[in-house]
Amino acid sequence: MKILTTVKKVVDVELTIRVESGAIVEEGLQYVMNAWDENAVEASVQLKENNGAETTLVSIGGGDDNIQIIRRGYAMGIDNGVQVDDPLLAGADSFVLARVLQKVCEKGSYDLIITGKQAQDTDNGQTGIILAENLGIPCVSNVVAMDVIDDKHIKATRLGDGGKEIVEVTLPAVVTVSDSINEPRLPQMRGLMMAKKKKIDVMDLAALGTSLDEVGGKDIRSEIVEFSRSQARKAGKKYEGDAAQITAQVVDLLVNEAKVL
Amino acid sequence: MAKVLVIADIKRGEVKRSTAELLAKARSIGAETAVVAIGNNLEALIPGLVSAGSESQYVADDLGLELFSAAPYASCIVDAANQFGADQIWFASTESGKAVAPRVAARLGVACATDITDVTSTGDNIEITRPAIANKVIQRVKINSEKLVAVVRAGAFEMTAEGAGGSEKVIRLAAPPADLGAVVKELIADASGDIDLGDAAIVVSVGRGVKDQKGIDLVKALADDLGAGFGTSRAMVDSGLMGHNKQVGQTGKIVAPKLYIAVGISGAIQHLSGMTGSQVIVAVNNDPEAPIFNVADYGIVGDLFEVVPILRQQIKNIKK
Numbered sequence: 386m387k388i389l390t391t392v393k394k395v396v397d398v399e400l401t402i403r404v405e406s407g408a409i410v411e412e413g414l415q416y417v418m419n420a421w422d423e424n425a426v427e428a429s430v431q432l433k434e435n436n437g438a439e440t441t442l443v444s445i446g447g448g449d450d451n452i453q454i455i456r457r458g459y460a461m462g463i464d465n466g467v468q469v470d471d472p473l474l475a476g477a478d479s480f481v482l483a484r485v486l487q488k489v490c491e492k493g494s495y496d497l498i499i500t501g502k503q504a505q506d507t508d509n510g511q512t513g514i515i516l517a518e519n520l521g522i523p524c525v526s527n528v529v530a531m532d533v534i535d536d537k538h539i540k541a542t543r544l545g546d547g548g549k550e551i552v553e554v555t556l557p558a559v560v561t562v563s564d565s566i567n568e569p570r571l572p573q574m575r576g577l578m579m580a581k582k583k584k585i586d587v588m589d590l591a592a593l594g595t596s597l598d599e600v601g602g603k604d605i606r607s608e609i610v611e612f613s614r615s616q617a618r619k620a621g622k623k624y625e626g627d628a629a630q631i632t633a634q635v636v637d638l639l640v641n642e643a644k645v646l
Numbered sequence: 647m648a649k650v651l652v653i654a655d656i657k658r659g660e661v662k663r664s665t666a667e668l669l670a671k672a673r674s675i676g677a678e679t680a681v682v683a684i685g686n687n688l689e690a691l692i693p694g695l696v697s698a699g700s701e702s703q704y705v706a707d708d709l710g711l712e713l714f715s716a717a718p719y720a721s722c723i724v725d726a727a728n729q730f731g732a733d734q735i736w737f738a739s740t741e742s743g744k745a746v747a748p749r750v751a752a753r754l755g756v757a758c759a760t761d762i763t764d765v766t767s768t769g770d771n772i773e774i775t776r777p778a779i780a781n782k783v784i785q786r787v788k789i790n791s792e793k794l795v796a797v798v799r800a801g802a803f804e805m806t807a808e809g810a811g812g813s814e815k816v817i818r819l820a821a822p823p824a825d826l827g828a829v830v831k832e833l834i835a836d837a838s839g840d841i842d843l844g845d846a847a848i849v850v851s852v853g854r855g856v857k858d859q860k861g862i863d864l865v866k867a868l869a870d871d872l873g874a875g876f877g878t879s880r881a882m883v884d885s886g887l888m889g890h891n892k893q894v895g896q897t898g899k900i901v902a903p904k905l906y907i908a909v910g911i912s913g914a915i916q917h918l919s920g921m922t923g924s925q926v927i928v929a930v931n932n933d934p935e936a937p938i939f940n941v942a943d944y945g946i947v948g949d950l951f952e953v954v955p956i957l958r959q960q961i962k963n964i965k966k
């Protein structure tokens with residue numbers, strides 16, 4: 386089985402994000418692998434370990450951080466890495482990214498494509514699903530468990546609105562994974578050392594055999610015009626001391642001040 | 647006049663409040679509204695779809711649509727959108743909505759925006775706002791395509807008086823072919839007695855501070871007293887003590903009740919991004935430095951095992 390995993394570089398959401406004049410201040414930001422993509426990498430490495438698979442990851446983006454993220458994937462057990470690095474893709478929306486990924490898929494004939502269900506920076510949750518539409522193959526999103534049935538079929542458990550949906554999927558297919566599918570392994574020192582020596586297949590759009598026009602980059606469907614800080618909720622009042630007394634006080638306020646009880 | 651198609655949010659044979667909220671918003675911006683309902687045995691729901699504020703109802707009612715499957719659901723919506731001539735297609739923030747919206751947008755060749763908190767259209771210009779980066783920033787996004795598919799964040803649009811009351815005009819949709827590449831074999835349904843987190847006026851959530859099943863039971867009793875939905879943090883889901891479907895947060899459910907009571911939850915940003923839209927937040931935590939207190943309107947610093955029984959008693963007293 387050939388598996389492609391998509392990984393994205395995202396800002397470390399635990400750090401302070403500053404916004405000035407409608408834009409995010411780059412200075413001081415740090416980048417990490419999108420948490421859900423770590424789950425996707427873990428899922429493909431587990432499939433490799435348990436069922437035998439050739440695993441490839443692809444990341445769209447440039448810079449040293451992106452190289453580190455691909456290396457992290459290697460250190461977790463991924464075999465091959467592709468980096469699509471092209472400054473033309475700076476303003477890409479989900480549809481453009483999905484077209485780029487489609488080109489990568491078409492080059493490699495993968496049986497299974499695993500993506501995180503969303504990215505921590507945008508929380509869009511669209512790219513994997515659109516990719517499947519473009520490729521005309523099945524897609525199951527928000528997957529919390531996955532088992533191989535045979536060469537051509539997997540069983541995916543998806544968390545839906547009414548409970549767990551058990552879906553039998555014919556490959557090739559796209560699966561977008563939830564963070565509850567697994568606990569991503571921490572790369573070990575040795576793996577990280579080895580990862581440094583591994584080759585990364587870097588290409589721009591031309592090398593990928595496409596152009597900005599063909600991936601829809603000249604006609605993006607949506608663009609961010611401005612960032613602003615979210616209106617942080619103001620901290621209210623903390624009540625400390627005798628449990629019975631402070632609890633009574635808060636209940637009284639919920640009834641008479643907030644009027645929610 | 648813009649035409650807005652709202653995807654009916656149907657769960658366990660009931661039209662959810664979010665349907666009326668989305669229709670109300672559509673009407674408040676002067677749009678012509680339609681709703682599309684997909685499932686099996688929907689006949690009895692039609693009056694509810696009308697009173698939710700729709701002017702026409704596209705109904706795909708078929709045994710084959712009983713269980714959710716993203717591809718055929720998307721086909722029904724594309725069909726309805728084309729027949730209606732929809733300019734905008736709005737989904738409530740449900741797992742099925744999140745799965746189907748990008749497909750519909752891909753098929754129609756239009757933009758898709760998820761988790762939106764507002765949408766404005768002036769002339770041909772559509773703009774949306776949405777939170778990003780775990781709620782730390784707000785994006786204002788310009789839509790370049792003529793049409794928009796959007797998933798609306800829970801609690802973003804409010805019911806208004808003008809929303810209520812539509813008119814009946816039912817259009818039946820042909821059942822689409824099943825997705826043979828992704829066959830839904832089974833639905834392991836959530837326990838039926840539970841109050842839906844999305845509907846609940848009050849949500850009580852437990853975090854790792856409750857420690858074990860006994861702690862959960864203690865707080866669940868408070869939720870039951872209040873007729874509240876019962877939610878949780880990811881730490882509790884990871885430990886296997888609570889089900890996935892109860893998780894509130896960035897990866898779980900986004901809730902915006904009148905009152906949210908967080909018990910033994912530290913307040914990690916991923917949890918906060920699922921509940922800071924609540925009207926009033928109460929936190930119970932024995933660590934005065936817990937970040938949950940930064941968003942709580944009323945913070946009770948104390949041992950939950952001591953506070954919760956008192957809280958129950960106090961609430962019982964006022965209910966008398």
Ligand SMILES: Cc1cc2nc3c(=O)[nH]c(=O)nc-3n(C[C@H](O)[C@H](O)[C@H](O)COP(=O)(O)OP(=O)(O)OC[C@H]3O[C@@H](n4cnc5c(N)ncnc54)[C@H](O)[C@@H]3O)c2cc1C
Pocket residue numbers: 420421505564852853854855856878879880881882893894895896897898899909910911912913914915916917920930931932933936948949950951
């Ligand atoms: C990509 C990603 C997505 C995530 N998505 C989500 C999400 O959707 N939802 C979510 O909740 N989390 C999510 N998380 C996890 C999140 O970061 C936190 O780990 C999690 O919310 C912590 O849960 P908790 O507050 O229950 O546990 P803890 O952080 O361990 O907090 C327990 C709290 O209980 C208090 N406590 C202990 N004993 C008592 C006592 N006797 N009385 C009173 N208080 C007590 C402690 O002071 C502490 O504040 C996500 C993480 C990542 C990386």
